[in-house]
Amino acid sequence: MATRRAFLAGLAATALPRMAWADVGNPAYIAAARLGDGTFALHALSADGDSLFALPLPARGHAAAAHPTRALAVAFARRPGTYALVLNAVTGQVAHRLTPPDNRHFNGHGAFSADGARLYTAEQRADDSAGIMGIWETDGFIRIGEVPTRGIGPHDLKRLPDGSLIVANGGIATDPADRTKLNLDTMRASIARLDTDGRLMSLSAMPVAYFPNSIRHLALIPGGAALALQWEGDPAEVVPLLALWRGDAITLCDAPVGEATRMQGYAGSVAATADRIAITSSHGGAVQIYGIDGTFARTYARTDASGVAAQGDGFLVTDGTGALTRLTDTGIAVVKTMPLAWDNHLVALDRRI
Amino acid sequence: MQKTLIALLIAATPAMADVQTAVTDHILPGYAAFSAATGALANMAAQTCDAAMLRPAWHAAADAWLGIAHIRLGPAEDDGRSLAIAFWPDPKGIGAKQQAAMIAGADPMGLDPLAFRDASVAVRGLTALERLLYPETPLAGEYPCRLLTTTAADLAQTARDVQAGWEGEFANAVLTAGAEGNMRFLSGIEARQALFTQLVTGIEFVKDARIGRPLGTFDAPRPERAEARASGRAGRNIVLSLTALRAYALALDPAAGRTADAFDLAIDTASAQPDPALAGITDPAVRLKLEILGQQVQAVHDTVLAEIGTSLNVGVGFNAADGD
Numbered sequence: 001m002a003t004r005r006a007f008l009a010g011l012a013a014t015a016l017p018r019m020a021w022a023d024v025g026n027p028a029y030i031a032a033a034r035l036g037d038g039t040f041a042l043h044a045l046s047a048d049g050d051s052l053f054a055l056p057l058p059a060r061g062h063a064a065a066a067h068p069t070r071a072l073a074v075a076f077a078r079r080p081g082t083y084a085l086v087l088n089a090v091t092g093q094v095a096h097r098l099t100p101p102d103n104r105h106f107n108g109h110g111a112f113s114a115d116g117a118r119l120y121t122a123e124q125r126a127d128d129s130a131g132i133m134g135i136w137e138t139d140g141f142i143r144i145g146e147v148p149t150r151g152i153g154p155h156d157l158k159r160l161p162d163g164s165l166i167v168a169n170g171g172i173a174t175d176p177a178d179r180t181k182l183n184l185d186t187m188r189a190s191i192a193r194l195d196t197d198g199r200l201m202s203l204s205a206m207p208v209a210y211f212p213n214s215i216r217h218l219a220l221i222p223g224g225a226a227l228a229l230q231w232e233g234d235p236a237e238v239v240p241l242l243a244l245w246r247g248d249a250i251t252l253c254d255a256p257v258g259e260a261t262r263m264q265g266y267a268g269s270v271a272a273t274a275d276r277i278a279i280t281s282s283h284g285g286a287v288q289i290y291g292i293d294g295t296f297a298r299t300y301a302r303t304d305a306s307g308v309a310a311q312g313d314g315f316l317v318t319d320g321t322g323a324l325t326r327l328t329d330t331g332i333a334v335v336k337t338m339p340l341a342w343d344n345h346l347v348a349l350d351r352r353i
Numbered sequence: 354m355q356k357t358l359i360a361l362l363i364a365a366t367p368a369m370a371d372v373q374t375a376v377t378d379h380i381l382p383g384y385a386a387f388s389a390a391t392g393a394l395a396n397m398a399a400q401t402c403d404a405a406m407l408r409p410a411w412h413a414a415a416d417a418w419l420g421i422a423h424i425r426l427g428p429a430e431d432d433g434r435s436l437a438i439a440f441w442p443d444p445k446g447i448g449a450k451q452q453a454a455m456i457a458g459a460d461p462m463g464l465d466p467l468a469f470r471d472a473s474v475a476v477r478g479l480t481a482l483e484r485l486l487y488p489e490t491p492l493a494g495e496y497p498c499r500l501l502t503t504t505a506a507d508l509a510q511t512a513r514d515v516q517a518g519w520e521g522e523f524a525n526a527v528l529t530a531g532a533e534g535n536m537r538f539l540s541g542i543e544a545r546q547a548l549f550t551q552l553v554t555g556i557e558f559v560k561d562a563r564i565g566r567p568l569g570t571f572d573a574p575r576p577e578r579a580e581a582r583a584s585g586r587a588g589r590n591i592v593l594s595l596t597a598l599r600a601y602a603l604a605l606d607p608a609a610g611r612t613a614d615a616f617d618l619a620i621d622t623a624s625a626q627p628d629p630a631l632a633g634i635t636d637p638a639v640r641l642k643l644e645i646l647g648q649q650v651q652a653v654h655d656t657v658l659a660e661i662g663t664s665l666n667v668g669v670g671f672n673a674a675d676g677d
Contacts, residue, residue, distance in 0.1 A: 257447075
């Protein structure tokens with residue numbers, strides 16, 4: 001049921017000429033942050049990492065998705081999310097406020113279809129954490145359907161080049177009120193590939209030997225995706241935190257023991273260039289670089305490192321201290337520091353203008 | 354190198370006094386002592402493989418490590434050095450398996466300290482030496498003796514590497530945090546936070562690993578998961594690590610009275626544990642005493658966060674605390 005405000009906002013959105021990303025300076029990245037005064041915002045960054053503009057958020061954000069052509073960004077609340085905001089990047093106004101149906105939570109991530117006509121949202125049923133992908137049209141951002149993701153506790157969701165979608169079923173059932181993890185003894189993560197209407201194309205499970213490893217975040221690589229993992233087993237065990245999903249199979253990528261432990265069992269974000277993969281660990285204050293085939297390359301120390309996105313042949317990393325750093329094979333350099341705390345993710349705008 | 358460092362220390366601003374004290378009074382002397390103790394052990398191991406003669410020197414090196422083991426930054430973290438010094442916990446027994454394989458195959462890597470540096474961290478360091486000095490079954494032949502010599506030499510070299518790395522560039526990086534061109538610490542608060550994190554993580558390690566792993570659950574205590582089981586020094590490790598953490602906490606904040614009190618209570622309890630190897634925790638009375646110690650270490654943790662976290666104006670990172 002649409003409220004009066006949503007109805008009016010919808011009218012306004014359709015009445016205005018549709019602005020493209022070029023009209024707002026062609027941002028290359030978007031990232032949520034907590035500002036120095038304690039309020040929250042979604043920043044749009046240029047390819048060089050300059051903040052082009054910031055849109056206010058009512059509470060702490062998590063990740064965001066950018067419309068492929070229109071200057072619209074969807075900001076997702078952190079889990080368990082009760083709202084997602086469609087922000088007009090030209091005016092900074094909230095164009096639509098998305099609310100999941102009863103007994104559904106947003107899980108922090110979503111993606112647009114290639115033509116921008118649909119928005120897909122990662123959700124879970126509040127009472128049993130069963131994975132749901134919500135489907136919304138993008139004229140008035142009305143929910144038009146939902147499908148199961150064939151797993152528990154989905155988190156990240158990405159669109160593959162062919163338009164199909166992959167969902168990271170983290171495997172962890174959580175208490176709807178406070179994120180308490182309920183099923184660590186039996187959890188099993190998987191990648192579900194769904195077609196544009198949500199029909200299951202394939203389901204790839206985490207190999208048995210790595211059961212208490214949750215798949216949290218995704219980055220596209222040629223022929224598949226890189227998966228950032230979070231270990232829920234014995235913290236003393238040294239386990240891979242990067243996996244590759246290719247040909248519907250999941251393979252784990254080992255790092256040397258002395259390097260692997262620096263991540264403290266936690267990979268927060270993942271990104272890929274043409275020939276490198278990066279995973280971040282805010283817990284370990286570290287960023288690890290791998291080859292595109294999953295071969296370990298090196299570890300960089302960076303305090304509270306969290307968001308990461310490809311920038312040419314290197315990576316941009318955001319962290320909770322407000323620094324934006326550039327990592328390459330040869331070193332780390334500060335691009336900029338700002339008086340804010342960057343939140344979990346740095347999202348590269350994937351658009352065709 | 355030493356001169357540059359002293360010049361830097363003098364130049365450090367008053368706001369960095371806490372960091373400076375922690376580096377000069379705690380971290381650098383800690384690494385120097387560890388380096389000396391492992392050097393002595395290596396010298397002795399070059400001359401004899403008599404376990405009875407080597408054990409006291411090994412214990413002295415282990416004691417020295419516990420004085421500084423909580424600092425896992427920079428040179429102590431690079432190349433997995435902290436793990437190459439002490440590889441525990443090792444729930445899957447990787448170290449024992451790999452070492453047994455080296456011995457069984459008389460792996461030439463174990464005869465050459467230079468080559469041994471490339472061996473897995475699981476077969477190096479104090480933990481590996483403990484297995485050779487307190488073997489479950491007697492070690493036969495010449496190879497284990499030469500492996501012992503190599504392992505001790507490698508440990509001493511690792512200790513020197515960490516010490517040199519800290520005395521050179523890394524102390525400099527910590528003390529010039531926020532200065533132009535300092536890529537490691539972009540601000541003073543970042544350096545303070547990194548040092549504070551070492552304190553908090555060190556306390557958590559005592560509680561979760563040294564105490565928590567053998568404690569298991571009431572229905573399933575796990576004495577076999579105690580640290581340094583072969584040498585029976587699990588209890589001693591708890592006392593020494595709490596003592597070192599207390600000294601480090603007070604170097605960071607000399608006025609932290611509640612923290613000192615909380616540590617004193619826990620150290621007293623740890624010193625009075627009836628079973629130094631923690632092997633007897635299947636006995637409910639023994640177990641209860643270790644449980645109480647665990648609660649007291651948790652109280653140390655909470656006090657440190659509240660008292661020193663506030664005085665240093667640092668906490669857990671924005672994203673590290675969120676964890677999603």
